[in-house]
Amino acid sequence: MAPHPAAGASLIGAIVGAMAKRSSRRNPNPRDRRQESQRPNPRSSGPGPQGKRGPRQSGRGGGQGISVSVDEQAVAEALAEAPGLVTASQLAELMGLTGDAPKGVSRALISLKETGKALELRPGKWASPGTGxxxxxxxxxGATAEELCARFDDQRLLPIPKPHRMGARPGDTALAVVGDDGLALLTRLVSRGGxxxxxxxxxxxxxxxxxPDRRREGSLPVLRDEGEVLDRYRAGDRVVAMVVDDEHHGFAAVLERILDASDPEVxxxxxxxxxxxxxxxxxxAVLAAAEALEADFDPAQRRDCRNDLVFTIDPDxxxxxxDAICLERLENGGWRLAVHIADVSHFVRPNSxxxxxxxxxGTSCYLVNRVIPMLPEHLSNGLCSLVPLEDRYVLSxxxxxxxxxxxxxxxLAEAIINSRQRLDYGQALAIIEGRDPGIELAEGIAESVQQSHELAQLLRRNREAKGALNLYGQEAAFTLDVEGNPIEVVQETxxxxxxxxxxxxxxxxxEVAAWLSDRVPAVVYRVHGEPDESRLAFFQELVTGYGLPPMAVTDRPSLQRVLKRLEKEPPASRLVLNFLLLRxxxxxxxxxxxxLGHYALAFSHYCHFTSPIRRYPDLIDHRLVKFALGLDAYRDSETRPDYLEALAKRSSFLERRAQDAERELHAIKAARYLHTRLGDEFQGVVLSASGAGLHVHLVEVGMEALLPLREMGDDFYVFSRERLALIGRSTGRVLGVGTELQVQVVAVDIPRSDVTLAPAGGLRPARPKRRD
Known part of the structure; x- marks a missing residue:
C-alpha cells in the first residue's frame, strides 16, 4: 500500500520547486532539448561564499593575443541557451570565444558542476539543469538484480547507466534527462521510497x-537466513517482498509475508x-475530518434550482x-441545458x-467489484453525491x-438542486426506445429524457461534422461469486x-475550459496530441491488407471515413481494428x-470538470471557476501556472497508475475465468505476430493471450518482418493482424495472467494414424 499523503505532498512540492527554477516553457518529449534562449538562474551568478566572484580564466582569441575573460555567470548563461549537450569547445564557440578560451570554459564548467549549476551528462558533454x-x-x-530503469510519466521505461544513478534505489523518485543514446540520466533525487x-x-x-510476477523483472536473491526461510516458507509460496540495496547482488528481496491465496477475492x-x-x-484523522462536515444545505448566496426537473443517469x-442534468425547451426552438456537478470544492478546502x-x-480506482475512492465515503456517497429527493450543493x-x-x-454559478429521479442506463434506454423502464417515473421525466436524447444526438452529429473521432469499443465485465471467482462475463457497449x-x-x-481560458492565468486542461504518422501509415497498410478499400488516414476527415467503413465489419474485427487505430x-x-487541444474530440479547449468526486483535476478546475467568479472564499486559490502544471503531471501519473491496476486485475480475473474453461473454444482476433507466435485478443473476456508457434502444427510458419505476420512455408497462409481464429485454452498461469492457446480446427497438427 502507498505511504501517508505526506509522501505525495513532498513529491508535488519537490517537482513544483524544480519547475519554479525554470522558465515557463515545457518540453513534452524528453529527447528534445531547448534551443530558445532562457533567463539565467540568478543563483548561478554573484559573489561566492567568500564574497568574491567565481574564478575568471583567460584565453587568447582569434590568434591576435587578445586576453578573453571567462567567468561562471557567462558560462552558466550560455549553457542554459545551448541546444542540447555541448562540449566546452562548442560552448566557447557559442559564446564567441576562440583561442585558449575552451580551457577556461572547461574549468568554469567543473566549478559550476560542484554547485549543481552544470550537469556533465556524459564525459565532456554538458547541459544546464534549468533547460527544461x-x-x-x-x-x-530492470531485467536483472543489477539493473535499474527509470519510468517516465508517459510510461516509457529507460535504462539508467551506473555512473548516473546518484545512489538511487527501486521505488525512489528522481528527476532525469534523456541522453542522446536513449538512456535515462538521473540529475537529482527527489524522495526515497521502498x-x-x-x-x-x-x-x-x-x-x-x-x-516477480512481472516478467520483465529478473529474479532477486532473498536476504534472510536460509534456515529461517526453510522454517517459514516453502518453494512455490506466493510472497510479498521489499526490494532493497545489496552490496553483493545490486538489489535483493527481503521477505515480508506469504500472500494468502486461499481467498481469491482478497x-x-x-x-x-x-x-x-x-x-x-x-x-x-481524515475520516474524522470528513465526518465533522455537516449536511447543512443553505440556499443563501446560490441559484435555487430545487424546483427544476433535475435527474441523474448512472450505472446501476x-x-x-x-452529475445531474436539466433540459428546458426555449420559445425560439432552442434549449437551455443545465449541467449540475457535485460541489466538492465547498467541502474540500485547499490545504485541508x-x-x-x-x-x-489523485483519482478513484475501480477494481472490478471494489473501489478505492479519492474521497471518504461520507463525502463521496453522502454529502457530495447527488442522490434523489435531497438538497445538494452543485457548481452548474x-x-x-x-x-x-x-x-x-x-x-457558471453555484447552485442548489433536489434531484427528482435517479435512472440507470438501462432504464434511460427503455424510455428512449419507448419501452417500460420498470420503475415509477416522476412527472415530466420521460419527456425530458426523450428531448435530452434528441439534443444529445444533434450534438454528436455536430461534433462529427467538425472532425471528432468516435471509436467503437466494448468492455468485458465479470460477475463474481462470494469468493471472488468470476462466473459470468457480460459485454458492455x-x-x-x-x-x-x-x-x-x-x-x-x-465550455468550462473555454470560459476559464479567458479568466485565469492557467487551467488544468485535458489534452490529446496528434497521432503518430508512422503508426498511421502502418494502420493504413493494415486496413488495405485486411481487404478494405484503400483509404488515406492522414487527417481527421480521412480517419472518420475509415471508422464509418469499419462499422460494416463484424463486431470482433471492428473492435480489434478500432483498438489498433487507438494505438x-x-x-x-x-x-x-x-x-495542445484535444485531437480526438476536435476541441481547441477541453478540461475535466464533471467528476470532482473521483478526479482531482476536476476539483482544481472547480476552484478556478470560483476564483474567476470572484467568490470571497476562493480569492486565495492557487493559480500559479508552474504549480498547476506540476499538479497536472502528477495527476496524469496517478491516472495511469490506476488504469494499469484496473487492467491488471481484469487480466487476473480473466485468467481465473479461463482456468475454469480449459479446453473450451473462443473467438479470437490477431493483434500482432512475432517470432514467438500470435498474440490473440479473446473477444469474450477482453484480454490478450499467446498462440505459440509450437501449437501450430499444420505448417511450418516463419515470421515476416516486412508483413508483420506468420507465413506458412508450404501453404503460403498468412496469419497477421486482424486474422480471425477459433482458439482453445490449453494453459493458464493465474498470478501472471498468462494464457496459452492452441488452434481449434484448421491449424491443428495432423494426428498420426493409429496402428492396429
Whole structure:
C-alpha cells in the first residue's frame, strides 16, 4: 500500500520547486532539448561564499593575443541557451570565444558542476539543469538484480547507466534527462521510497530467490537466513517482498509475508494494490475530518434550482453521483441545458487534511467489484453525491443552444438542486426506445429524457461534422461469486443512453475550459496530441491488407471515413481494428498548455470538470471557476501556472497508475475465468505476430493471450518482418493482424495472467494414424 499523503505532498512540492527554477516553457518529449534562449538562474551568478566572484580564466582569441575573460555567470548563461549537450569547445564557440578560451570554459564548467549549476551528462558533454529537459521518474529494477530503469510519466521505461544513478534505489523518485543514446540520466533525487513486489519463492542450487510476477523483472536473491526461510516458507509460496540495496547482488528481496491465496477475492485485490502502490484505508484523522462536515444545505448566496426537473443517469451499481442534468425547451426552438456537478470544492478546502489526501490519491480506482475512492465515503456517497429527493450543493453550467445545437450563451454559478429521479442506463434506454423502464417515473421525466436524447444526438452529429473521432469499443465485465471467482462475463457497449450523458458532459467540459481560458492565468486542461504518422501509415497498410478499400488516414476527415467503413465489419474485427487505430494515438493527459487541444474530440479547449468526486483535476478546475467568479472564499486559490502544471503531471501519473491496476486485475480475473474453461473454444482476433507466435485478443473476456508457434502444427510458419505476420512455408497462409481464429485454452498461469492457446480446427497438427 502507498505511504501517508505526506509522501505525495513532498513529491508535488519537490517537482513544483524544480519547475519554479525554470522558465515557463515545457518540453513534452524528453529527447528534445531547448534551443530558445532562457533567463539565467540568478543563483548561478554573484559573489561566492567568500564574497568574491567565481574564478575568471583567460584565453587568447582569434590568434591576435587578445586576453578573453571567462567567468561562471557567462558560462552558466550560455549553457542554459545551448541546444542540447555541448562540449566546452562548442560552448566557447557559442559564446564567441576562440583561442585558449575552451580551457577556461572547461574549468568554469567543473566549478559550476560542484554547485549543481552544470550537469556533465556524459564525459565532456554538458547541459544546464534549468533547460527544461528534466522530468520526474520513478526508479524500478530492470531485467536483472543489477539493473535499474527509470519510468517516465508517459510510461516509457529507460535504462539508467551506473555512473548516473546518484545512489538511487527501486521505488525512489528522481528527476532525469534523456541522453542522446536513449538512456535515462538521473540529475537529482527527489524522495526515497521502498518498493514492494509480489512473486513466487524459488529454491534452486542452494539459493533462495523471488521470481516477480512481472516478467520483465529478473529474479532477486532473498536476504534472510536460509534456515529461517526453510522454517517459514516453502518453494512455490506466493510472497510479498521489499526490494532493497545489496552490496553483493545490486538489489535483493527481503521477505515480508506469504500472500494468502486461499481467498481469491482478497488475494487478487491485495496483489494489485501492492504491485501498483495503491493507497490503503483512509487515516482516522481524515475520516474524522470528513465526518465533522455537516449536511447543512443553505440556499443563501446560490441559484435555487430545487424546483427544476433535475435527474441523474448512472450505472446501476453507482453510489457516487457526480452529475445531474436539466433540459428546458426555449420559445425560439432552442434549449437551455443545465449541467449540475457535485460541489466538492465547498467541502474540500485547499490545504485541508481531506484535500491533502485527495491530492495524494489523485483519482478513484475501480477494481472490478471494489473501489478505492479519492474521497471518504461520507463525502463521496453522502454529502457530495447527488442522490434523489435531497438538497445538494452543485457548481452548474447553464448553456443556451439554438435549434442547430450551437452554443449561444454560457453562465457558471453555484447552485442548489433536489434531484427528482435517479435512472440507470438501462432504464434511460427503455424510455428512449419507448419501452417500460420498470420503475415509477416522476412527472415530466420521460419527456425530458426523450428531448435530452434528441439534443444529445444533434450534438454528436455536430461534433462529427467538425472532425471528432468516435471509436467503437466494448468492455468485458465479470460477475463474481462470494469468493471472488468470476462466473459470468457480460459485454458492455456504449448505447444512446450512454451517449446522452457523454455528449452533455463533453459539452460542459468544453465550455468550462473555454470560459476559464479567458479568466485565469492557467487551467488544468485535458489534452490529446496528434497521432503518430508512422503508426498511421502502418494502420493504413493494415486496413488495405485486411481487404478494405484503400483509404488515406492522414487527417481527421480521412480517419472518420475509415471508422464509418469499419462499422460494416463484424463486431470482433471492428473492435480489434478500432483498438489498433487507438494505438496510433497519444494518450490523453493533463496539462496547462492551452495550445495542445484535444485531437480526438476536435476541441481547441477541453478540461475535466464533471467528476470532482473521483478526479482531482476536476476539483482544481472547480476552484478556478470560483476564483474567476470572484467568490470571497476562493480569492486565495492557487493559480500559479508552474504549480498547476506540476499538479497536472502528477495527476496524469496517478491516472495511469490506476488504469494499469484496473487492467491488471481484469487480466487476473480473466485468467481465473479461463482456468475454469480449459479446453473450451473462443473467438479470437490477431493483434500482432512475432517470432514467438500470435498474440490473440479473446473477444469474450477482453484480454490478450499467446498462440505459440509450437501449437501450430499444420505448417511450418516463419515470421515476416516486412508483413508483420506468420507465413506458412508450404501453404503460403498468412496469419497477421486482424486474422480471425477459433482458439482453445490449453494453459493458464493465474498470478501472471498468462494464457496459452492452441488452434481449434484448421491449424491443428495432423494426428498420426493409429496402428492396429
Amino acid at each position: 529537459g528534466e522530468f520526474p521518474v520513478v526508479v524500478e529494477t 518498493r514492494r513486489l509480489v512473486g513466487t519463492l524459488n529454491f534452486q542450487y542452494g539459493r533462495v530467490t523471488v521470481v 488475494a487478487d485485490f491485495e496483489q494489485v494494490c501492492l504491485v501498483h502502490d495503491l493507497p490503503g484505508d483512509f487515516a482516522p 451499481t453507482a453510489k457516487d453521483f457526480d 487534511l481531506i484535500d491533502a489526501e485527495a491530492q495524494f490519491r 453550467a447553464f448553456i443556451d443552444l439554438d435549434r442547430r445545437g450551437q452554443v449561444r450563451k454560457v453562465d 456504449s448505447d444512446v443512453a450512454h451517449q446522452l450523458i457523454e455528449e452533455f458532459m463533453l459539452l460542459a467540459n468544453r 496510433c494515438f497519444q494518450k490523453a493527459q493533463y496539462s496547462t498548455d492551452e495550445s
